[in-house]
Amino acid sequence: MTQLIYVPDDAAALSVGAEDVAQAIAAEIARRGLDAKLIRTGSRGLLWLEPLVEFASPKGRIGYGSVNVADVPALFEDPAHSGSLGLVEEIPYLKNQQRLTFARCGITDPLSLQEYESHGGLKGLRRALEMTGTDIIEQVVDSGLRGRGGAGFPTGIKWRTVAAAMAEQKYIVCNADEGDSGTFADRMLMEGDPFLLIEGMIIAGIAVGATKGFVYIRSEYPHAIAKMNRAIAIAREDGVLGSAVLGGGKCFDMEIRIGAGAYICGEETSLLESLEGRRGQVRPKPPLPAIEGLFGKPTVINNVLSLAAVPTILAEGAAFYRDFGMGRSRGTMPVQLAGNVRRGGLIERAFGLSLREIIEEYGGGTASGRPVRAVQVGGPLGSYWPSHLFDTPFDYETFAEKSGMIGHGGVVVFDDTVNMAKQARFALEFCAIESCGKCTPCRIGSTRGAETLDKIMQGENVAGNTALVRDLCEVLRDGSLCALGGLTPMPVLSALDHFPEDFAGKTLAAAE
Amino acid sequence: MTTAIHKAPAAAWNPDPVREVAERLKGLDGPLLPILHAINEQFGYVDERALPIIADMLNLTRAEVQGVVSFYHDFRRAPAGRHVVKVCRAEACQSMGAERLIGELEKSFGVTLGETSTDGRVTLEAVYCLGNCALSPAALIDGKLFGRLDAAKAQAQVSK
Known part of the structure; x- marks a missing residue:
């Protein structure tokens, strides 16, 4: 029987040598004249184990972690798999997950439509094709799905608005401008299971009456861009996309557009400006994009993970999805654990999981072995939290009550060498670099804020300058046009509130 | 492929490829970014002299094209190192x-x-x-x- 061997071609795996390992395995197969086949998959999301090589066995796939080229011959001389991690599915990090969106990621060949289908793909789309647009939307509303990009707005409600708008042309735009530090779920999904996103976009199109979709992917993600382009071509060839979706009477096609290195283009109106070929400057709302979006037409803009959740909802029913989660946060959230952490990776679980479980049980503490001092949840605009808040469950409302946000689900861990005044300064510096310049609080306030923090760090009128930074944060929060200026105060104020000792002046000198 | 924007290839300045790229892509919805990406990739940067050509072909002002080029971090104004x-x-x-x-x-x-x-x-x-x-x-x-x-x-x- 042919021995199947799996090596990821996910960007993270490649970044630590998966390509060389795959080539070494292919060479070893040839050298030994084995009846074996090498298959490239997405990543399982057990990123600290990359490159993770898996051998098919009658009991399931057996994994070898952090394989390098020199280890390869030994893999073929280990019939009892004594040097392995055992069955990959039994690794607690993976076993204790609830994979709905990432069910296929790391298992199937991302560009095999046949495998996609044999692992449950297209079931949601086939159901949707038998339903009216209104019924599809009601399923999505009932599922409780909320925007996974960060804002948490109910996806179905957005779709309802677009469906009700009258226009000759409507659009589905997928926001794949995943710029938050600590996040990589969109990237992993587009590289590991691109047909799922395509399926979700087609369902959205059928639901609201849109026939054209765009995926706006950041240029920093070349592997995802390549994978999505190939997947779209395959879907078109096989009649999943095009003038007759799956041979039926619905029409939908889509294309990839590439960002150009502007963080602000993750903001939906700025993304639309960019798609139209302009500077990525934020548009005032109203009008909502659902009414006047891309090229002035009604437009659904959803994050990758929101759209990728839809096929499961249609295939299994709204109640199935809604049964996961807590409070008003329904379904699963792909949490991305990153930074100074021993076991970084992707953890898809129902909402409600505590930050402590994420950091300690999954993450195993810091990579440096030093104590955890702070975590930043929700990207560069998220709050920095100390350990006494780690029992907070992952839930939109509970996080908001504690002046935090889950955002796109990124969790970045810092050990006790972190200087929180520097982190606060960086938040303002980042806002200054990435501000689109449209509104004054963000454009000017970010620069003035960074300068004022410099003064604090140099010990200059610490109390007065701290009051000034707090005042400035209030102006940014209340006076900015979009979330970049509006949320930059979160990392700054949370650092000030939870780690005041780092702002006592001269901290920079003391740390260095 | 799109990865080229992260590298430093570079062809010598020549207006013809700019016209070719703009001609080929101007039918897209919102063609300016795809055109600039293609030029950035081919030359390794977006030459000042490309802007009036693109502006003319897309019926935009030169200021509009300049504004877009300067907004995005990806578009180089001069060739990068090797x-x-x-x-x-x-x-x-x-x-x-x-x-x-x-x-x-x-x-x-x-x-x-x-x-x-x-x-x-x-x-x-x-x-x-x-x-x-x-x-x-x-x-x-x-x-x-x-x-x-x-x-x-x-x-x-x-x-x-």
């Missing part, structure tokens, strides 16, 4: 010593972040998140993604 090293300095990479790594690379390449070495060998730039945050620090070196990077590995890659 090697382009883009180091992530976002939070996850900071937590694993990205600032220290940048300092070491500045020293060994003899450049300041954001600049090209005087011999034109290396351009060292910051990037904000490469989506490789569980394997920090990360960098793109000549379009290739690296995780758990240290200065020695980066130097070895540039010396290849």
Whole structure:
């Protein structure tokens, strides 16, 4: 029987040598004249184990972690798999997950439509094709799905608005401008299971009456861009996309557009400006994009993970999805654990999981072995939290009550060498670099804020300058046009509130 | 492929490819970014002389095209060095010593972040998140993604 061997071609795996390992395995197969086949998959999301090589066995796939080229011959001389991690599915990090969106990621060949289908793909789309647009939307509303990009707005409600708008042309735009530090779920999904996103976009199109979709992917993600382009071509060839979706009477096609290195283009109106070929400057709302979006037409803009959740909802029913989660946060959230952490990776679980479980049980503490001092949840605009808040469950409302946000689900861990005044300064510096310049609080306030923090760090009128930074944060929060200026105060104020000792002046000198 | 924008290829200035690219892509919905990406990729930067040609072909003002080129970090205004090293300095990479790594690379390449070495060998730039945050620090070196990077590995890659 042919021995199947799996090596990821996910960007993270490649970044630590998966390509060389795959080539070494292919060479070893040839050298030994084995009846074996090498298959490239997405990543399982057990990123600290990359490159993770898996051998098919009658009991399931057996994994070898952090394989390098020199280890390869030994893999073929280990019939009892004594040097392995055992069955990959039994690794607690993976076993204790609830994979709905990432069910296929790391298992199937991302560009095999046949495998996609044999692992449950297209079931949601086939159901949707038998339903009216209104019924599809009601399923999505009932599922409780909320925007996974960060804002948490109910996806179905957005779709309802677009469906009700009258226009000759409507659009589905997928926001794949995943710029938050600590996040990589969109990237992993587009590289590991691109047909799922395509399926979700087609369902959205059928639901609201849109026939054209765009995926706006950041240029920093070349592997995802390549994978999505190939997947779209395959879907078109096989009649999943095009003038007759799956041979039926619905029409939908889509294309990839590439960002150009502007963080602000993750903001939906700025993304639309960019798609139209302009500077990525934020548009005032109203009008909502659902009414006047891309090229002035009604437009659904959803994050990758929101759209990728839809096929499961249609295939299994709204109640199935809604049964996961807590409070008003329904379904699963792909949490991305990153930074100074021993076991970084992707953890898809129902909402409600505590930050402590994420950091300690999954993450195993810091990579440096030093104590955890702070975590930043929700990207560069998220709050920095100390350990006494780690029992907070992952839930939109509970996080908001504690002046935090889950955002796109990124969790970045810092050990006790972190200087929180520097982190606060960086938040303002980042806002200054990435501000689109449209509104004054963000454009000017970010620069003035960074300068004022410099003064604090140099010990200059610490109390007065701290009051000034707090005042400035209030102006940014209340006076900015979009979330970049509006949320930059979160990392700054949370650092000030939870780690005041780092702002006592001269901290920079003391740390260095 | 799109990876080229992270590298430094470069063809000598010639208006003909600009016209060809603009002609080929101007039928797209919102063609300006795809056209600029294509030119950036082909020449390694967007030459000043390309702007009036594009503006004319898309029926835009030169100021509009200039505004778009200057807004986005990806569009270079001058050719980069023979090697382009883009180091992530976002939070996850900071937590694993990205600032220290940048300092070491500045020293060994003899450049300041954001600049090209005087011999034109290396351009060292910051990037904000490469989506490789569980394997920090990360960098793109000549379009290739690296995780758990240290200065020695980066130097070895540039010396290849």
